Amino acid sequence: MKKTKLFAALLAGALLSGGPSAMACTNILVTKGASKTGSTMISYSADSHTLYGELYYRPAADYPAGTMMKVYEWDSGKLLGEIPQAAHTYSVVGNMNEHQLLIGESTWGGLHQLVDTTGIIDYGSLMYIALQRCRTAREAVEFMTKLVAEYGYASSGESISVADPNEVWVLEIIGKGTKIVDGKNVNKGAVWVARRIPDGMISAHANQARITTFPLNDPENCIYSPDVISFAREAGLYTGKDKDFDFAAVYNPFDYSGMRGCEGRVWSVFRQVTDGMDKYLDHVTGRNPKNRLPLWVKPSHKLTVKDVAEFMRNHYEGTELDMTCDPGAGAFKLPYRWRPMTFKVGDEEFFNERAIATQQTGWWYVGECRGWLPDPIGGVLWFGVDDAAGSPLTPFYCGIDRIPNAYAVGNGNMTTYSETSMFWVVNRVTNFAYQRYNIIQPDVKRAMDRFENRCFAEQPAVDGAAEMLYKQNPKLAIDFLTDYSVNTAQRLFDTWVALDRYLLVKYIDGNVKKEDAEGVFTDNGQGRGIPAMPDFPGYSEEWKAMVKEATGDRLKVVEATGKK
Structure with missing residues (x-):
């Protein structure tokens, strides 16, 4: 066939x-x-x-x-x-x-x-x-x-x-x-x-x-x-x-x-x-x-x-099969291919690679079931929205009795933007990063790791506190875990809103602003909100070579030989 x-x-x-x-x-x-x-x-x-x-x-x-x-x-x-x-x-x-x-x-x-x-x-x-x-x-x-x-x-x-x-x-x-x-x-x-x-x-x-x-x-x-x-x-x-x-x-x-x-x-x-x-x-x-x-x-x-x-x-x-290593990745090594899944060149058909992480993810999770703990504490749904490679996970204990507004059903949809929706703010960040992936994505990954690692570090203490409350009254444990899950998810939403703004300021117009610390941009020395001259990262060596091959001498800089 x-x-x-x-x-x-x-x-x-x-x-x-x-x-x-x-x-x-x-x-x-x-x-x-x-x-x-x-x-x-x-x-x-x-x-x-x-x-x-x-x-x-x-x-x-x-x-x-x-x-x-x-x-x-x-x-x-x-x-x-x-x-x-x-x-x-x-x-x-x-x-x-x-x-x-x-x-x-x-x-x-x-x-x-x-x-x-x-x-x-x-x-x-x-x-x-x-x-x-x-x-x-x-x-x-x-x-x-x-x-x-x-x-x-x-x-x-x-x-x-x-x-x-x-x-x-x-x-x-x-x-x-x-x-x-x-x-x-x-x-x-x-x-x-x-x-x-x-x-x-x-x-x-x-x-x-x-x-x-x-x-x-x-x-x-x-x-x-x-x-x-x-x-x-x-x-x-x-x-x-x-x-x-x-x-x-x-x-x-x-x-x-x-x-x-x-x-x-x-x-x-x-x-x-x-x-x-x-x-x-x-x-x-x-x-x-x-x-x-x-x-x-x-x-x-x-x-x-x-x-x-x-x-x-x-x-x-x-x-x-690394998706960053062929011309389809573009100038900034993007590991995604826009649909459809195939394309034709003449009479030949070719395949756009399809990895696990993909741009069209609605939501995703990693769920863990822990039998040594009471059910409301043992089950944790680490949940994210949008592309897994640009989407941080936040913990929702399985016994909770309410959902944060940022993740709630009815807060926006695929044709209705919502400023309070986690899905939309994550999409703002991921779609911005797709434009210059190898330059911007490291900042996104750093923010993801920082949030998730904090949650993993907190988990033993959260489990322990919930167990103590559960022994007194299971409802106390459920209330505690609900507050923790909802408040942690809200903190993530606020963090991602701030990340969206930070990335825009740092990477506007193809430039990369210099920083004294993360989010503290280097001034030009006059103290009037004018940044130091930004960096111009340009294109990858592979991309420049492909442009040279495709354009021949059309873009080549040559010495002027004409007379006045």
Whole structure:
């Protein structure tokens, strides 16, 4: 299949799945034995050109018998139908509930003929309904799969990450298509398989199904729909033996985009934690679909929240896919490529690299679940908005009962600017930095590290104070953690407003003002607000050489030879 057709299929998969978040997200899954503190972790970037960065909050609630819940498609807002409401729902902050249940996802689309046009449970509903009704990862996997069996699955292929303080699971699911008999879809539901990540390992997924063959008799660590293999046979998708059944190969076969734009991101994580990953370069560059990455790897060192956050900020630095090392990076080594994903030169088509950190992220998080602490204290959602490489994380404890205005739903949207929205102020900073990335981004990264490192340093004291209060009265601990989370997020907002102004003053008009200290600009000696002569950093040597090559002698400075 030609690459033009591959990327048309990629776009079609995004449209079939219902919207903007499709084919774009990255998850990293960390088990207890792979983390430095003994926590489980999931990271998730919700990447979309139309998704607004805000922190969803759903308080716990009780409902009378007979109450119905309307189900809206997460991406489009379309009403899909309604289901019976639970008698009691748990509070949810972002993608973590009050019991430290944590969920993320990435869409892979899969075979287009398996989309169920009659289902009413989309992938977003799966996540957020499960968070409101489940306490553990295993319970959530079982609940989500039963829900789609009863009401139908309204999305395309999906990988869903699920963690609690003890276990980390990945669930891969796809519908069974639409076959109407007597007015009903006899293929309602989904085929799926879920695997528990072994303790001490990490996994990742990024818009490509990753579960291949799986154990058929290990219910402690692997569960699957009863018809996951038989349906494939009936649909003419598989003819081999049960033990050789490969879920990903059957329901989401590789194409160039799946290897280069999806598995490449998984590789960028794995190669930072274990040796030997370069042997998969032919796979992640789209040349060898058979040399696929493992589902999980054992990291060479225990990981922290900060480690995982930095993995989410990756642009393939230091590899042959490094996005700063070709002309597409421009004069200032920008590790981003504006969409569309491909471009043509004559009859040839080329690929714009797609790293984990991307400009169109709506929001992202690194969640940690810590079983040695009471639930309201143990679960922390480190949350950010916009591009992860330019977006600082701030902690939200899972037991809090209110959200700061800067992150609240309704404070601006993608077509309405808000001066009090964290999403908009982060976008002001990131989009300014994109203009001269290698010059401005170091200041942004320094501000991010300073804020995050302070939060990490404060965490033991915050945990300890909350534990003492919890022993007296859990409500006191929740009030304390809510105040801490809200006030810390507000401090970050204020810091980023100041950073936005500082960067504009320092880097206006392509110059770089001299500083006596950070934010204290060197005066020209007259004390009247006139700066010293700024620096003119100009362009990189590589860029100047390319300009010379492209223009020949047109820009060359020569001695005048004419006579007066």
